[in-house]
Amino acid sequence: MAEMYDLGIIGGGPAGYTAALHARSEGLSVVLFEKEKLGGVCLNRGCIPTKTILHCAEVYNELKNCTDLGIDVENCSLNFEKIIEHKEKTTEKLRRGLELAIKNAGITLVNSEAFLLNDKQIEAEDSVYNCKKIISAVGSEPRDIKGLEFDHEFILNSDDILNLRELPKSILIIGSGAIGVEWARILSTFDVDVTVVEAANNILPVADVEISKRLERIFKQKKIKFYTSTTVKKIQDKVLYLSSGDEISVEKILLAVGRKPCTDKKLGGVTYIGDDCGEIQLAHYAIKQAVSEIKGIKFDRNLIPAVVYGCPEIAWVGKREQDLDGEDYKKSTMLISALGKSHCDNCSEGIIKLLSQNDKIVGAHIISKEASALIQQILIAMQNNISVEKLKEICFAHPTYSEGIFESLFKL
Numbered sequence: 483m484a485e486m487y488d489l490g491i492i493g494g495g496p497a498g499y500t501a502a503l504h505a506r507s508e509g510l511s512v513v514l515f516e517k518e519k520l521g522g523v524c525l526n527r528g529c530i531p532t533k534t535i536l537h538c539a540e541v542y543n544e545l546k547n548c549t550d551l552g553i554d555v556e557n558c559s560l561n562f563e564k565i566i567e568h569k570e571k572t573t574e575k576l577r578r579g580l581e582l583a584i585k586n587a588g589i590t591l592v593n594s595e596a597f598l599l600n601d602k603q604i605e606a607e608d609s610v611y612n613c614k615k616i617i618s619a620v621g622s623e624p625r626d627i628k629g630l631e632f633d634h635e636f637i638l639n640s641d642d643i644l645n646l647r648e649l650p651k652s653i654l655i656i657g658s659g660a661i662g663v664e665w666a667r668i669l670s671t672f673d674v675d676v677t678v679v680e681a682a683n684n685i686l687p688v689a690d691v692e693i694s695k696r697l698e699r700i701f702k703q704k705k706i707k708f709y710t711s712t713t714v715k716k717i718q719d720k721v722l723y724l725s726s727g728d729e730i731s732v733e734k735i736l737l738a739v740g741r742k743p744c745t746d747k748k749l750g751g752v753t754y755i756g757d758d759c760g761e762i763q764l765a766h767y768a769i770k771q772a773v774s775e776i777k778g779i780k781f782d783r784n785l786i787p788a789v790v791y792g793c794p795e796i797a798w799v800g801k802r803e804q805d806l807d808g809e810d811y812k813k814s815t816m817l818i819s820a821l822g823k824s825h826c827d828n829c830s831e832g833i834i835k836l837l838s839q840n841d842k843i844v845g846a847h848i849i850s851k852e853a854s855a856l857i858q859q860i861l862i863a864m865q866n867n868i869s870v871e872k873l874k875e876i877c878f879a880h881p882t883y884s885e886g887i888f889e890s891l892f893k894l
């Protein structure tokens with residue numbers, strides 16, 4: 483008789499591999515199915531490769547602009563092919579680590595597409611796997627727009643752009659969510675002529691409005707052109723006709739208007755986690771769902787941090803000012819340029835904005851170097867309901883960006 487597994491998991495991305503590793507640590511027998519590469523979108527086509535290229539862009543930018551610091555770099559030039567090689571090596575190294583962790587944990591890995599037969603059976607490679615419980619974590623795929631379908635040559639998605647071996651001279655990015663903004667930052671640093679088109683009223687419309695406005699200023703400084711409240715009406719002979727009346731001719735288009743879940747119809751009795759749920763499509767949310775499912779550790783879905791990488795980083799958690807319209811709240815805003823550390827680092831762009839109600843922080847919005855780390859500090863306070871008064875008792879080291887949080891507390 484075929485073996486019975488305690489848990490069958492379809493999809494080896496952050497949701498699937500996290501569930502698998504935690505289930506094994508609980509002593510469950512686990513079979514994990516992955517049709518492509520372990521690590522999913524995050525490791526192979528998302529978070530890790532883009533942040534690796536972004537790091538290269540930041541180094542390039544620093545080297546080009548360090549004369550005032552007393553450092554002269556001669557012949558600072560870009561080898562994009564080498565950057566892509568470095569990105570591939572980085573993802574490979576991490577993937578090998580993950581493969582080893584899966585193997586060492588004693589998880590049965592089946593490198594094949596898997597199909598749900600029912601809530602207790604999975605079929606792969608002509609075999610049927612019996613499982614007491616099944617988790618489906620099959621992820622999401624890039625969404626396109628009618629009339630702007632991906633052709634993978636001219637109209638690219640976030641997978642295609644990672645496969646480019648040569649930089650285009652110009653690009654139009656449709657959509658200014660995290661993916662659009664990060665690529666705008668990468669490509670403009672690499673001297674590509676970048677234009678962003680956003681249908682909403684502001685760039686990065688998921689953020690607090692003040693943060694969006696600040697980012698628009700940063701875009702202008704970086705010579706990233708952008709249109710808000712604008713859509714692409716049609717494309718003809720590589721010319722884009724915008725709803726604003728403008729006509730733009732570009733070498734490539736990156737369509738970054740979100741991702742859609744891979745599963746159309748969910749099967750009763752099967753647990754669905756990660757991007758496929760169509761809730762918050764972030765790797766850390768997928769990981770948190772997986773841990774919660776296996777270990778029963780609860781988490782607050784309203785306290786999921788968001789980070790947009792680049793220089794400076796953008797991070798937020800909780801309510802935005804526009805969410806508090808008509809409610810009583812206090813607000814503090816402070817400029818990053820007020821912090822000594824920002825001048826030491828030659829990176830004084832940004833703000834820390836805190837929103838509070840009844841002496842508790844309900845939202846935090848940051849543009850700053852290290853914003854991704856700063857937001858975690860505030861999140862710990864929010865999650866634990868620590869009052870603003872109590873937070874003032876904490877000693878923050880000097881010189882740090884954290885001092886900005888300390889200062890902001892007194893402005894609330």
Ligand SMILES: Cc1cc2nc3c(=O)[nH]c(=O)nc-3n(C[C@H](O)[C@H](O)[C@H](O)COP(=O)(O)OP(=O)(O)OC[C@H]3O[C@@H](n4cnc5c(N)ncnc54)[C@H](O)[C@@H]3O)c2cc1C
Nearest residue numbers: 493495496497517522523524528596621756757763764765
């Ligand atoms: C360009 C980009 C940048 C991103 N940056 C960030 C970031 O900085 N921070 C962040 O938190 N998130 C980021 N994300 C989002 C993040 O990648 C996803 O939220 C995360 O990968 C979701 O994990 P998942 O396990 O649900 O799905 P996935 O990572 O999509 O994994 C699903 C896996 O299931 C496999 N699979 C699907 N169907 C089957 C089947 N039938 N049989 C076997 N295997 C199957 C797939 O091959 C895939 O490996 C980014 C995404 C993109 C595209």
